[in-house]
Amino acid sequence: MSLKSQLTISILAVTFFLIIFFSIIGASLKATETFISEDLFREVNIARYYETLVSNWVNLPEPEKIIVSLEFSPENLLPESELNKLRKGLLELDGLIINTERKNAFQRINQIFEDHVIKIRTLEKLLIKRNGIAKNEKLRRLEKKKFFEKQVQTLLDGFKRMIDDLSKTLRQPDFQLAIGNTANLMLAVSKMERDLLIAQSDVSKFLFFEDENSFKNFEIDRSDLDDRIEKRLRAVIDLLGKSLEVVKNPVQFRVFSRIKTNVQSFRKSFDELKELLEQPETERLEMDDEIKTIITELKLSNARLIKSANFEANFYWEKISKSSENLLNQISFDLKIGGLFFLFTVITGFWISFFYPGKVAKPLIILNKEMAHFNIGEEPISQPISNILEIDELRQSFFRFIERLNFTAQVNAKYIEAIKEMGDVFIKLHESPPTPDNTQPGLEYAVNHILEKLIESVSGIDIAKVMLRFPTWTDQEDSKTPVNGQSQKNPPSGWYKLGETYFSGSFLKNPEFQIYVDSRKSISKFEEFIPDGDGLIGNPSIWEISLPTSGGESKDSFSKKIPLFSLSKAPTFTDRNFEKGINGCLHLIWFFRKIMAGNSAGELESNLEVGNYDKENVFGALFIYFSDPEMHLSQQDLSFIEIMGLQISILIESNILLQVRERQHKTEEQLALAREIQENLLPKKIPNIESLHIAAISKPAFEVGGDYYDFFKIAENRIGIVIADAAGKNVPAAIIMTVFKSVLSTFYENGEMGTLGPEQILEKANRIILKNITPDRFITCMFLIIDSTNGHFEYACAGQPAILIKGKSLIEIAPEATDFPLGIFDMPYKKRYSQLEPNQGILLYTDGITEARNRENKEFGISRLKSFLARYKGKDLANNLTEHVESFIGECTPHDDITAVSIFFLGRKS
Numbered sequence: 001m002s003l004k005s006q007l008t009i010s011i012l013a014v015t016f017f018l019i020i021f022f023s024i025i026g027a028s029l030k031a032t033e034t035f036i037s038e039d040l041f042r043e044v045n046i047a048r049y050y051e052t053l054v055s056n057w058v059n060l061p062e063p064e065k066i067i068v069s070l071e072f073s074p075e076n077l078l079p080e081s082e083l084n085k086l087r088k089g090l091l092e093l094d095g096l097i098i099n100t101e102r103k104n105a106f107q108r109i110n111q112i113f114e115d116h117v118i119k120i121r122t123l124e125k126l127l128i129k130r131n132g133i134a135k136n137e138k139l140r141r142l143e144k145k146k147f148f149e150k151q152v153q154t155l156l157d158g159f160k161r162m163i164d165d166l167s168k169t170l171r172q173p174d175f176q177l178a179i180g181n182t183a184n185l186m187l188a189v190s191k192m193e194r195d196l197l198i199a200q201s202d203v204s205k206f207l208f209f210e211d212e213n214s215f216k217n218f219e220i221d222r223s224d225l226d227d228r229i230e231k232r233l234r235a236v237i238d239l240l241g242k243s244l245e246v247v248k249n250p251v252q253f254r255v256f257s258r259i260k261t262n263v264q265s266f267r268k269s270f271d272e273l274k275e276l277l278e279q280p281e282t283e284r285l286e287m288d289d290e291i292k293t294i295i296t297e298l299k300l301s302n303a304r305l306i307k308s309a310n311f312e313a314n315f316y317w318e319k320i321s322k323s324s325e326n327l328l329n330q331i332s333f334d335l336k337i338g339g340l341f342f343l344f345t346v347i348t349g350f351w352i353s354f355f356y357p358g359k360v361a362k363p364l365i366i367l368n369k370e371m372a373h374f375n376i377g378e379e380p381i382s383q384p385i386s387n388i389l390e391i392d393e394l395r396q397s398f399f400r401f402i403e404r405l406n407f408t409a410q411v412n413a414k415y416i417e418a419i420k421e422m423g424d425v426f427i428k429l430h431e432s433p434p435t436p437d438n439t440q441p442g443l444e445y446a447v448n449h450i451l452e453k454l455i456e457s458v459s460g461i462d463i464a465k466v467m468l469r470f471p472t473w474t475d476q477e478d479s480k481t482p483v484n485g486q487s488q489k490n491p492p493s494g495w496y497k498l499g500e501t502y503f504s505g506s507f508l509k510n511p512e513f514q515i516y517v518d519s520r521k522s523i524s525k526f527e528e529f530i531p532d533g534d535g536l537i538g539n540p541s542i543w544e545i546s547l548p549t550s551g552g553e554s555k556d557s558f559s560k561k562i563p564l565f566s567l568s569k570a571p572t573f574t575d576r577n578f579e580k581g582i583n584g585c586l587h588l589i590w591f592f593r594k595i596m597a598g599n600s601a602g603e604l605e606s607n608l609e610v611g612n613y614d615k616e617n618v619f620g621a622l623f624i625y626f627s628d629p630e631m632h633l634s635q636q637d638l639s640f641i642e643i644m645g646l647q648i649s650i651l652i653e654s655n656i657l658l659q660v661r662e663r664q665h666k667t668e669e670q671l672a673l674a675r676e677i678q679e680n681l682l683p684k685k686i687p688n689i690e691s692l693h694i695a696a697i698s699k700p701a702f703e704v705g706g707d708y709y710d711f712f713k714i715a716e717n718r719i720g721i722v723i724a725d726a727a728g729k730n731v732p733a734a735i736i737m738t739v740f741k742s743v744l745s746t747f748y749e750n751g752e753m754g755t756l757g758p759e760q761i762l763e764k765a766n767r768i769i770l771k772n773i774t775p776d777r778f779i780t781c782m783f784l785i786i787d788s789t790n791g792h793f794e795y796a797c798a799g800q801p802a803i804l805i806k807g808k809s810l811i812e813i814a815p816e817a818t819d820f821p822l823g824i825f826d827m828p829y830k831k832r833y834s835q836l837e838p839n840q841g842i843l844l845y846t847d848g849i850t851e852a853r854n855r856e857n858k859e860f861g862i863s864r865l866k867s868f869l870a871r872y873k874g875k876d877l878a879n880n881l882t883e884h885v886e887s888f889i890g891e892c893t894p895h896d897d898i899t900a901v902s903i904f905f906l907g908r909k910s
Contacts, residue, residue, distance in 0.1 A: 014348050021341040028334035032327060039323065042096055043316050049093045050313035054306050056086055077127075078120045086113070102312070109308045116301040123294045130287045188243050192236050192259070199232040203270070233267040443655045447499040450644050450651075454624070455502050458637050462507035463516070463582070463625035466648055467495040467530065467537050468591075469618060494531040495538050498620075498652075501528070510627055515581025535578035536567075536586060537621050561632035568629045585631040587638075589645030591620035591652065622648055681734075681741045687711050687719060691788045691906050693841075694721075695878040698899040706733025707846050707899035708741060714754050717789045720761075723800060723901050724781035725846040727821075736769075736777050740822070743768050758783040759796035759831040766798075766822045766829075778823040782813075782844055784903075791836035791905035796829045798822050801850075803843045803869065804834060805904075810866050841904035843869065843877060848896035852885050860888050877902035 060082060090110055097103050202225055240260040247253050451464045470493065507513055520528045530538040564585035622645040633641075686694050698707050706728060712720035724740055726733040743765045747753045753761060761783050769779065782800040786793035795802075797813060799821040804811040819829045836842070845865075852860040868884055869877075878900040885898060 010348075014345060018345055021338050021345060024334055024338040024341065028331055028338070032331065040320060043320050043323075046093060046096050047313045047316035047320065049089055049096070050309045050316070053086065053089050053093075054309045054313070056082065056089070057302070057306060057309075077124055078117065083117065102315075105308070105312055109305060109312070112301055112305045112308065116298065116305060119294055119298050119301065123291065123298070126287060126291050126294065130291065133287065184246075188239050192239050195232045195236050195239075196263075199229055199236075202229045202232070229270060230267075233263060233270070236263050237267070443651060444499045446651050447648055448502075450648055451499065451502045454641065454644055455504060458633070458641060460626050460628065460631060460633070461624055462504045462510070462584070462627045463501065463623065465501040465528075465623045466498045466620065467528075467623060468498050468620040468652070469532075470494065470496050492529075492531065494529055495535070495621075497528040507627060512581040512583070512627060516579065519578050519580035530578045535576050536582075537588070537623060538578070539576065542586075542588065561634055562638065564626065564631050564633060566629050566631075582625055582627070584625060584627040584629050587624040587626070587633075587641065589622040589624070589642055589648075590618050591622075591645075591649040592617050620649070620652060681708050681710075681737055683710055687713065689719060689788050691791075691908065692719075692786070693875040693904040693906055694902070695876045696899075696901040697878050697882050698897065699882065699894070700897045701848065701894035705897040705899075706737055707848065707897040708737045709844070709899060709901050710741070710744065712744070712748050712753055714785060717787055718785055719788065720753060720758075721784045721786065721844070721901060721903065722781060723844040723846065723899065724779050725800065725848075725897070725899070727776075727778050727780075732777070736773055736779060736823075739769060739772050740765065740779055740781070757796070757831050758785055758794055759829040762796045762798055762819075762822065762829045763827075767826060769823045770826060773823050778821040780821040780846075784842070784844070786836075786903060786905075788905075790908055791838070791840070792833070793836065793842070794831055794833050796831055798829065801845065801847070803845075803865070804836075805841045805843060805869060806837070810869055812862070812866075836905035838905060838907040841875075841877065841902055843881070844901040844903075845881075846897060846899040848894065848898040849881070849885050849900060851895055852889050852898065853892060853895050854888055855890055855892055860885055864888070875902075875904050877904070 060078065090113065093106060094110075097106050237260060240256055240263065244253060244256050244260070247256060447466050451466070454464050455461050503513070532538050533540070536542055564587050566585050567583045622641075624641060682698055683696075686696055694711070696709050698705060698709060700707070706726040707724070708726070709721070709723045712722075714720050722744060724737065726736040726740070728736070744753075744761070747756070747761060747764070752764075756764070762781070780799035782795060782797045782802055784793055784795040796819070798819050802813040804813070820827060834842075850860055850862050850865060854860075865881075868881060872880065874880060881900050881902075882898055
């Protein structure tokens with residue numbers, strides 16, 4: 001039985017017990033999930049909603065406590081936000097409760113709540129009405145306050161004066177002798193005074209005289225105030241009556257009679273006021289009784305609501321507790337049953353784990369040891385059959401793999417040995433010096449060596465050669481030397497052989513050999529040449545058929561035999577004049593310029609597979625021929641051929657790079673010499689003249705510049721200044737400027753410059769330059785002679801721009817307003833004059849400044865130049881202007897040489 005069948009039976013048994021175990025657990029979890037999701041969470045939410053309802057209700061302020069506060073507002077009894085919160089909770093409860101009995105209980109609670117809300121709203125209306133009555137009472141009292149206060153105060157003042165008069169009368173000796181009971185009378189007066197003061201205080205309380213805001217307090221006790229005031233006034237009147245009965249003195253009688261009359265009048269006025277105030281007071285008291293009744297009812301409904309809600313919450317908590325206990329009991333029972341099945345599963349799993357490893361591991365361990373100790377080239381030791389189908393098949397596959405591996409190792413050893421020698425080949429390429437007969441002996445040696453290794457390493461090769469396409473294979477487009485180093489003027493385009501052609505020993509006896517040798521044509525000393533469009537390599541149709549094979553990406557076995565391109569099965573090339581006779585299998589490895597451009601081999605092959613290549617980029621080919629028309633090579637052999645072909649391509653490229661490097665080295669030496677010559681054109685230092693400030697700078701755009709400036713001391717106070725720009729750039733421009741420099745230096749050394757004007761100097765220089773430069777070259781320049789004592793200068797201009805700086809005004813000397821540049825034709829030049837005042841100057845510059853371009857391809861231009869000059873305040877203008885232009889350019893490559901000379905006149909000499 002196979003291992004797969006045995007494992008299947010065992011796994012099915014374990015799976016059966018696991019299914020039962022997980023079914024029990026799943027059913028238990030499903031019941032738990034149903035209870036929790038459908039019952040438990042809902043009942044917990046109901047209980048919590050009831051508790052929240054009780055908590056929110058209990059936290060509401062009690063009506064009687066709000067009513068007795070200093071400030072009353074109906075919203076304080078039951079704010080709308082709290083009412084909405086309570087109603088929202090009741091609405092959510094209504095949606096959660098599904099039991100009919102509990103639904104009825106909830107409806108009763110909801111009804112109590114709504115009745116309670118109605119009573120609160122009724123209480124709010126009564127309190128608003130009562131508040132209005134209280135405010136009206138206060139207004140009425142305030143209306144009578146001043147009048148009544150005046151009456152009381154007048155009575156007290158009169159009573160006080162009467163007491164004072166009475167006291168003075170009583171103190172008179174004659175009066176005391178006349179009345180013997182004066183002391184008793186004084187006691188009566190004192191008592192009347194005290195009673196009247198107490199009556200005054202009570203009247204103030206009755207009318208709220210002492211506190212402007214006291215009307216807000218609806219609980220001030222004014223009961224019996226009016227009775228007490230009545231009793232006080234009556235007591236005073238009785239005491240006055242008794243006093244009048246005992247006095248004999250007419251004066252005292254008049255005094256006490258007047259007091260009695262005033263008190264009686266006050267009593268009458270108070271009675272009238274009392275009747276006026278008592279009517280609304282009675283209405284308010286009746287309303288207070290009604291408010292107290294509603295508050296009592298609210299307390300009862302509040303208690304009922306809290307009691308009912310707490311009862312429902314406790315009911316649901318008890319129900320949740322009982323349901324949870326039942327659920328735990330059910331889960332415990334399910335776990336016991338599931339545990340039994342799990343135990344059976346574990347026992348079965350352990351049985352399988354210990355039974356199968358002993359049976360399966362033994363032959364695998366033996367096979368593993370054999371594989372671990374196996375060395376390439378050895379034969380494996382035969383082992384007994386294990387009776388496990390898969391293990392026995394694995395052993396047979398291992399034996400077959402060892403056979404292929406040993407075969408591949410033998411072939412690879414031969415290939416590795418050949419590849420190792422590539423290092424020596426590349427060294428030879430660099431070390432072989434050219435000879436008069438052969439300019440690249442190292443390349444030919446390296447190619448020949450690789451072709452030898454190909455013939456030795458891959459059996460069946462009959463012809464191996466390398467053909468290069470001239471002149472497209474090399475960067476030397478103007479070269480007159482073909483690839484094998486032989487000199488010939490204007491060699492024809494076509495394919496030239498590089499190095500030797502290698503034949504196998506068997507092919508020398510083949511009838512095709514002589515036909516092939518006879519068809520190889522030669523031109524002059526070339527051993528073999530094939531023009532484009534002829535032969536096998538030169539025929540473009542071969543390029544479409546025989547393309548490099550991608551060995552590394554092949555899905556076939558590395559040792560599988562692959563058929564090659566057979567000439568006998570392809571369109572015939574019977575009309576070819578070259579490479580006749582051969583009709584077997586052809587394999588070509590093309591050399592492409594794309595490799596030289598940086599493409600990887602993988603990218604190149606990917607392009608070739610879809611036909612995405614340019615035939616003009618083919619610069620060579622490795623030609624491999626097999627005379628057997630049915631020739632098959634392994635993928636390994638094809639990969640080795642491609643590797644060696646790539647090595648040849650790299651060798652050719654390396655040789656080209658060596659030649660290019662040599663040419664670059666020579667060019668760099670010539671440029672360094674030209675740069676040194678050009679630097680010698682410019683003056684080493686700027687002349688230091690007392691009344692002039694001169695600055696100059698020149699920066700070439702390329703290795704060698706074509707701009708030039710110089711200074712010539714013509715006389716004690718006269719200095720000549722020249723700035724010039726040669727047409728063109730780099731070395732040609734520098735050579736032209738060297739001619740111009742030599743001409744001016746000759747004028748200066750022989751003394752002519754001191755006798756000639758600037759226009760004459762340009763005319764003579766122009767005649768000489770016309771004879772020494774080609775017609776397509778010219779020089780723009782300006783020659784200026786300035787007198788340092790007075791700032792006067794004269795100049796001649798040959799197409800060179802300049803700007804006069806006179807204070808804030810800028811005067812441009814435009815090229816179109818000047819004479820023609822030097823070197824175009826013989827012509828006279830005009831002399832011009834100008835005058836510099838102190839701190840005025842002139843800027844000489846080349847067009848590299850105005851034509852400088854930034855990243856947006858915008859020119860610096862004459863407008864930016866003038867703007868810079870208008871703002872500039874210093875004297876070192878040339879250097880600062882150059883820095884400003886370089887900042888404008890940024891990281892862009894300069895378009896042309898940048899040169900500037902600035903001269904400022906500082907003032908006349910003393």
